[in-house]
Amino acid sequence: MLLLDGRLDELSHQIRDVRAAQWRRLYEQCDWYRGQTPPVEHPAMSITYFGPAAANLSLAYRLTGRRGYLEEAWRWISTCIGYPHWGKAHMPDHDLDAGWLLHGLSLAYSWLDGDLGPERTARLRAKIELQGERLWAYVQQNTGSWWTDAYWQNHNWICWTGLATAGYALGHREWSDAARANLETVLAQLPEDGSDSEGVVYWRYGVPWLAIHADLVQQTEGIDLFKGCDFLRNTTNWRLHQFASGRFEENIDHGDCHDRRSGHSVALYYRLASAYGDGTAQWLANLAAEEHFWREAYASGVRPGVMPECFLELLWYDPEVAPEAPQAVPTTAYFPDLGQLTARTGWDPEATVVSFKAAPGGGHRAWETGERLRRETGWDAASAGHHHPDSGAFVIASHGAFLAVDEGYSNRKRAAHHNLVLVDNQGWADEDRYHVYKDIPYERIPLVRDVLAQGGFAHATSETACMFPAELGVARLDRTLVVTPRGRVVVLDLLEAEQPREWTYVVNADWLPEQLDDQGWLLASGPAQARLTRLAPEAVRTEQRPVAIEANPTSSTPSLKIEKTLQTLRFTTERLARASFLTAYECTSTLDPVPAPAAPLEAVGWAVRVGEGAEAETVLLSPVDRRIEAAGVRADAAAVLLSGDRTAVVAALRVEREGREPWAADAPFTGILP
Secondary structure (H helix, E strand, C coil): CCCCCCCHHHHHHHCCCCCHHHHHHHHHHHHHHHCCCCCCCCCCCCCCCHHHHHHHHHHHHHHHCCHHHHHHHHHHHHHHHCCCCCCCCCCCCCCHHHHHHHHHHHHHHHHHCCCCCHHHHHHHHHHHHHHHHHHHHHHHHCCCCHHHHCCCCHHHHHHHHHHHHHHHHHCCHHHHHHHHHHHHHHHHHCCCCCCCCCCHHHHHHHHHHHHHHHHHHHHHHCCCCCCCCHHHHHHHHHHHCCECCCCCCCECCCCCCCCCCCCCCHHHHHHHHHHHCCHHHHHHHHHHHHHHHHHHHHHCCCCCCCHHHHHHHHHHCCCCCCCCCHHHCCCEEEECCCCEEEEECCCCCCCEEEEEECCCCCHHHHHHHHHHHHHHHCCCCCCCCCCCCCCCEEEEEECCEEEECCCCCCCCECHHHCCCEEECCECCCCCCECCCCCCCCCCCCCEEEEEEEECCEEEEEEECHHHCCHHHCEEEEEEEEEECCCCCEEEEEEEEEEEEECEEEEEEECCCCEECCCCEEEEEECCEEEEEEEEECCCCEEEEEEEEEEECCCCCCCCCCEEEEEEEEEEECCCEEEEEEEEEEEEEECCCCCCCCCEECCCECEEEEECCHHHCEEEEECCCCCCEEECCEEEECCEEEEECCEEEEEEEEEEEECCCCCEEEEEEEEEECC
């Protein structure tokens, strides 16, 4: 039996003690199925949920021998094998519905092991055979087209896993061998830093299928694909840094995110914990299962969601892995494939959290390898449909609330939906469509440089001029973002064009920003607030407007619509060939007084002091000229950051600070000075 050979007796015993919590999840889910009525006619929406229903009920029967679970499994199985096709609105038999159902029903076929009786078993096998042949034919006829070779896409991972499971269950080695070859290619192409360019929501939806398939290969063929995969080894760390607070519930929502709560997969955490002895993954699994499960189940926009994964939780839980809270994990991180810099003031619920990113569609690995495959084979392997025109954008959250926000999900993606700079009120070239990277020139590659992520200091500069329409003549659109150890955020935009242009600084919020004074605005949401201080330029045209966002997140359910309104604040310059914005954000609790405004300092370069007294911090920037003179500091550096008695530098060759010995290096140094 798939996944159970040599384990069944042990599992049946362990559900009495060390797997009792996972067994409870399984039998409660099976009780839930008993109260449902699966539709006799194929519904207009997705039917993916039939796959895990069959697997859950079949595993419960295998563990207990209770005939009620067997009959309930058949009630669900017989309904979906009665549908002439799997999937209705989009690519019937050839996409996600087929992949999900092939996986779940193939496991059920293996686990029920003929106990359904000859007639029922034959019907189930015949349907799996038919649907497997349909999916296999699609693969053979569509090499290099859509999901068959879209190595960075969840459709590839799910459909190939379904075909693999059917191949193992029915003995079709041509299916399982081809699927394993695809999986090995996928795992070799994913970024070593563990980041997922589709965003947290699709990480939660898609990455479990990589683990499902790798687990199948390991249990069936004895080949450990986890061992050599840095992506899977490191993806828990990436996921950890995507939490918007130390409550570990809501997510930083770069990429296509249905909502901010679709982020947990207890089963995946357990498998990563088991594969790598990862105590943090085990801790996250336990936390989600014990504290956040029902919020995840009912507030999440991802379907089928976390509830039906209980059979995987039971199989993947390793009681030998000790959970380890992330308190010792560094609070700053950089993920080079996505060009994503994250920083937080701590792992507590009140922490301020900032994320900043800039990379080509799909991340650097997908962009570069996808282009090579396109040139060599004509394949569209990158398939960056879930990615946004958001390079140079940032998100700020504090005290568990979002302050400067991302759009989350839209069918017509635009730079204006992100915290970016527009040129003559225009965003990126080829935007205002779903797939903003499709067929654009390979050379349009936004970059991040001068990255510091150490000791609570964070700094990076994005370069995104290449993303704007050529007729605008944008020569420079560089954004430097700094996060201090106390969570202050300073953003410097340096802007140049061949002709004078209007430059518009955009910040999006959930709630309407409130003007405090000529240079100050309040961003507030629930328990958190941030004072936004515009330090440069002095004269701008200010505008506030609501922006409606609409999306249909799944082609399998055309009627599904997500609607959201962004409250947008815009600062627009007069027409200038060169311009700059310098802004600062200071986050506090809404129960505290509004922070004092950040103050510009006389400087060669750009200089800002945020905060007062002993808690003041100073940010000195010179991202182009790399010459700084301000606040008693003289330096040849891109940045000097002062917090208490600590000094961090970026690309520094020399630093002189009053009362201290001069510091110099033979090569540009980035880090904290001794």
